[in-house]
Amino acid sequence: MTGNLAPFLVFYIGAALAALTSGALRSALMLCVPLAGAYNLWTLPPSTTLDLQLLDYTLQLVRADKLSLLFAWLFHLAAFIAILFALHVKDRTQAVAGLVYAGSAVGAVMAGDLITLFVFWEMLAVSSVFFILARGSAHSYATAMRYLIIQVASGVILLAGILFHAKATGSIAFGSIGLPTFDGSAAAIGAWLILIAIFIKAAVPLFHNWLTDAYPEATATGTVFLSAFTTKVAVYALARGFAGVDLLVTIGTIMALYPIFFAVIENDLRRVLSYSMMNQIGFMIVGIGIGTNLAINGAVSHAFNDVIFKGLLFMSMGAVLYRTGTTKASELGGLFRSMPWTTTFCLVGALSISAVPLFSGFVSKSMIMVAAIEEGHPLVWLALLFASAGVVEHAGIKIPYFAFFAHDSGQRPKEAPLNMLLAMGLAALVCIFNGAYPWILYAALPFPVDYAPFTFEHILTQVQLLAFAVLAVVALHKSGLYPDEIPSRNIDAEWTYRKALPAVSGAVLALATLTRRGVETIGGKLVSRIERELRRQNGPEGYFGRDWPTGFMALWTTAMLGAYLLFAYL
Amino acid sequence: MAKGQADPSSSLSPAAAAAAHGADGAKAADKHAILGTKSRDNIVLYVLYAIAAVSLIGDFVIHRHVGHPWEALPEFYPLYAFVSIIVLIFSAKALRKLVMRPEDYYDD
């Protein structure tokens, strides 16, 4: 690695510098970090590795291959956009956390071994929590603690998995792991634990609540950072370790379906986007599960596009939050009047996520769909089709509609600040560029792309799907059957640990306290009784302690002698 | 399609009215138009209908590969999408009965 830094190091050094600077200097510096990182990455010789001896392990800090480099590039791009978006924020904590977070994501995808992966995995958790804390709202502290504990739980499960995996295989290299049948062997336990750890990070349903809990609670700019990295690192890890694992097809399908129902009825638009994020990751996981070159390419490219268009959507909502203080659908509406640029960029994001031809979602998602049907997963294909229609509903229509159009809430906020607009514009540009000219993205994919997105057939069917999905929404609207936006909280799997668990543990604790009190009372009484008895017997007034008449002493002596003599003569 | 011709603002009334309820009454008239004026709203709708119509016709013009038996059905995609949304929305409404709680449900 001549003259190059380990890619994550660029960000960490940047973070250190950001910690020491402030004001415009810090802003400029922060913008330079991903650029410098990109230059560093660009000049990185192909197939670079960087090894480090630690404890008894040889760690591969850097492994540059096509898969890792694609994600690294993605994260550099995402970091640049997110930093630009957050450029007006004067908070040192968020600045440093953002750079560390981005660097950790880069480090994680470039990690050649599992220990390095684990280290960055945890760094992601620790650095990202600041975006939630920095919100400073009434809920943010508790949310942050939940987020952190779940994230670290993922980390420690990964650690355990790595240990088992290393024991079974004798290697800590991060390659294809696969999923053996669960037979209690170290290999199986290891693979399952690693998979579960990744599932948590990827927000697979029932492990997902940290995402829908935390992202809506983060700062306006923080969610943009959050949305870019954590889950995508998980997707990368799945693609690296579990490509072609059949279970993932099922899980991915469920994941694509599960959130769309919640997204329809959710009032907080950032939470809608969070559910939408799960849905998109579901597509990727299906692709990874199918595991063919086409499917993996589809999953990876969709991850790339998702980061950008989901980032774009989160940015537009961030701008709305920044200007209005809320992202609740029930409180918004009609903002297009005063925030036209934001509205436009949001629409680009909506079109992209809906996979409208010439927008980025189209060129990547269709690969997964095609792979699903080609590899003989017709039901999965149907389900994904259903989910695609759902995406149109909640991300394509609901987000822009309720925020910017719909009924006029009467709010006339200012247009988003310039840096936000620039960031959104850049993201929108990438969405359109990748959608219209996907070949550069395709060239960067791990496998050679033998896929033509822009056939008449593809375009036609997609347009049919989109148009009639929209039509159905319009129809429902007009007939008054479309569900209203109601200020509400929809409970999800988090109910288990936010309601049930405290109740159960509270009961257990109460029982324990009761038991302890009981034991203490009884024990205390027992001890004091023994003490009293001892004092009575042995205190100054006690049997042995008091002064005895001489005769009594003599009696003792005689008794002892008598006993001996008796014994002697018997 | 006939229904689509109707005034969009009036059809949206349940949602809009409910939400606009607390807002400034003087501006209520404005709020019926999603894009500011009713004509703009209508243009968008007409464009949508046009695209939908063209895409329906396209199904007979362009040959499609068939991966799944259902896909062979004429107008499979429009139909599937339309039904999907209906199913989705109604399921979600049903789900609401199950999961919807007050906003401060967890705050105690």
Next chain:
Amino acid sequence: MSVLAAAATAPSFAFVIGDHLPILQVIVPLLGAVLCALTRRGSFAFAIAALVSWSLLGVAIMLLWQVLGAAAPITYYIGGWAPPWGIEYRVDALNAFILVLVAGVGAITIPFAYRTVGKEIDEDKQSWFYALFLLCLSGLMGMAVTGDAFNIFVFMEVSSLSAYALIAMGSDRRALLAAYQYLIMGTIGATFYVIGIGLLYVVTGTLNLADLATRIGPAFGTAPQPILAALAFIVVGISLKLALFPLHLWLPNAYAFAPTFVTTFLAATATKVAVYILLRLYFTVFGGAISLSDLPIAEVLLMLSIAAMFIASILAVYEDSVERMLAYSSVAQIGCITLGMAIATRAGLTGSIVHLLNHAVMKATLFMAIGAVVYRVGTSCMSELAGIGRKMPLTMGLFVVAGLSIIGVPGTAGFISKWQLGIGAVDAGLWPLVFVLVGSSLIAVIYIGKVVEVAYFREPGDNLADARDPPASMLIPMALLGAATIYFGLDTTWSAQIADTAAQILIGGLK
């Protein structure tokens, strides 16, 4: 003294003197006592007592030296009359060790007497006091040095009678009652003892211990009961003397009300010599002749030892007077010593014997420290001693050091005893006794801890306004013995190793 001084310069004469060392052990203090009685001035008597004590230690050490160098025990015939007609003094490693112990304690503590006696005893009685002390010393030395059973009785009476008188000189009026009780009990003990040896004499026709050891065996064959009866009388009699629980009732008051110096001296020596007598008679006289399991002495001893270690320790916990507390502690510690006897293995006996020394050293330190407190404050009640540690730092510091030794903290003499006893118990397959040992020292943590807490963690009251460390004549003996508790915890050449030799002698004779 002149004799000894000459011994150092004239080797030929020293050789002669060297032959007479055993008798000097008794004669020197006896003569000293007479001299003291003749003087009228307390300080003059003190000087005599001090010189006698110191020279006695010199003699004892020389004797020990001789014994350790010699292959067989050193025998000395009084007046040249050989046993069984004459009285034989017979010194081996065991009683040489005891002699050094007694003489050593006497020599080191005697400077302590000067101030305390000056304060506690009327001027006109002081010379009597020192005379009695030397008499007591001579009795104790005599008990240890003689090889004749009746002679032991004689010296026992000499030491006891003088001890009664010494105790009675205590300034508290209750001292008289304590002395009276001690007198009665001591007399009963002595009587039992003399009955015992009378029985033996009837059966064997000898009073010489070595002779007895050889003759009891054959006599036992013909008439076992009288011998067992004799054993019973002797054991009970001496058990009284050594304050074996529950025959200890005389001890707390005697120690608490006696003059400070007497308490210190008796606590360190009197019971120890009694233990020696028991060891000697039980193991070498009876042990060599009859099977010791004919009477359940070991079992009873074991049980009583354990009872002593716990009950007496708990008694100590509840005592307010530190002197009485220490007295009870002595009873418990004697339990430790007899425990080793009951184990009756070489390791166990080594533990017993080494604890004789170690306990003497640390208990003397403790009594001296609290004596110094009494000297300054006038009481040893804990309720009056709050904050004394800050007023008398050196004294209480030494108290703590010796207290740690009682607890058995490693690095102190007490630990060595406990270790040896513990090893002995495990060796004998009696491993639960290890827990008994450590359990009892834990109670010591409590009673020593109580004193420490009172002394260091309370604010000094007005009654301590004038309290300060005592003069050097009291402090130096205390410091010497305090240092010895550490020394014997780290170097056991002079304690455990000799004790081991002595234990070997005792065990070697067992049948």
Next chain:
Amino acid sequence: MMLLDLPPELLIKLALVIPIVGAAAIALFGRFPNLREAATLTTAASLLLVVASLTPHVMSGARPEAVDFTIVRGLTIAFKVEPLGMLFALVASSLWLVNSIYSIGYMRANNEPRQTVFYICFAVAIASAIGIAFSRNLFTLFLFYETLTLSTYPLVTHKGDDNARRGGRIYLLLLLTTSMLLLLPAIIGTYAIAGTLDFTPGGILAGKIYGPVVIGLLALYVFGIGKAAVMPVHFWLPNAMVAPTPVSAFLHAVAVVKAGVFSILKIVVYIFGPDFLLGSGAADPFIYIAGGTVILASLMAMTKDNLKARLAYSTISQLSYIVLGALIATKWALMGSGLHIAMHAAGKITLFFCAGAIYTAARKTKVSELSGLGRVMPFTFAAFTIGALSIIGLPPLGGLWSKWLLAQGAMDANHYAIVAIFMISSLLNIAYLLPIPIKAFFGKLPDAASASGGSGGTSSSASLGAAAVRDNTATNPPAVKIKEAPLACLIAIGITSLACILLFFFPQPLYELLAQAPFEFGNDP
């Protein structure tokens, strides 16, 4: 650092003597605080230098010995430096130096009484710790173990009030009771069984005892070494929190509890022998007791509002990590166990330093009172965060590596439940440690009036658990503007938190040192 080029025997003796000489010097300069403190620092620095100078010898494979003094058959005072002891001595001596710096700031700022006695006891205690570290046999270890207890007793009771007396009484009684009642019989038994007390690679008990005897003996050791605070002999630790913070740091990080777990580790490695212990399966019950301690203590920590009490329970939990590692006795577990001594020391001392800094600067002792304080004491709370993350075992802090090795060791022995316990414990650690800095940084700062004066109301309402320490805020000096703690404290905090970070990036020296210890004799479990 320049190392001393002296014969290792001399270095060992110096290491033992220097603190004693230091104690004498401190006593001598008692009336001149500046000289006295200079003596403390000089002593600490020279001790560190001497100990560090020994390291190359041990690293190169030498096992230098010094002093061979037999008290009585079986009891020998002798010293021998092997990798484990070297590690412990390094930890203790380096942290003593830092702690001394901290103490100076703390004791002066809080106007503590009897500072001379305080520094003397510290020096004696550190000499005991070095004695434990370098002991060649069980007796020497036991000897210094007890002197450590006794020399720290005055430190625990330093404040001299009723609470301090009570805490000190429990401290002394429990430690003496366990060591006398259980440890001593164990040592006697070991000697009776093996005929030696020497620490021997591979152990001295293998093949000499079987079945329940192994379990019994191990029980005596595990619970007899009360300083390791395995439940149920743990409660002295929270009670000892009455002591001034430097003492707490000393108890929790520098020497006392570390001496406990170090002793257990050493007994496993050199008395039982890892292979023997592993093969006998005798450790299993204790492994689960220690595992239970890890979890239970963490849960208890959560209920404590008093900061130092919470940290105390955290220590109990963390100590059982080390005990677990020792008892599991696979190579990696033992490595992790040894490494955790260092890692936990660095992390926990940072936390205690911070707790002391908070007390010194703001007179706060309760977690519930710290809201918003991070913004006025950013340095302290940043350090607290670092220490907490290290205790939790997150990158980029050193605590990660020891936890990693421990988990690996547990897995090697097929103690999957213990692996799970390590994982769960990490999460619990987050739950009770991180809220402290988070609330301090992101919470609301109470207004000036309630910040300084009106803590009486909050203290009564906020006492979630029965905190061991009396609320000190009741006797607050009049309101002062809160700022960071004295410079000496901050320097010490800076050093230790930096150490936490450095230990993540450079664990290799410690690792290589430990790798030399005889943890493995080739038998696979």
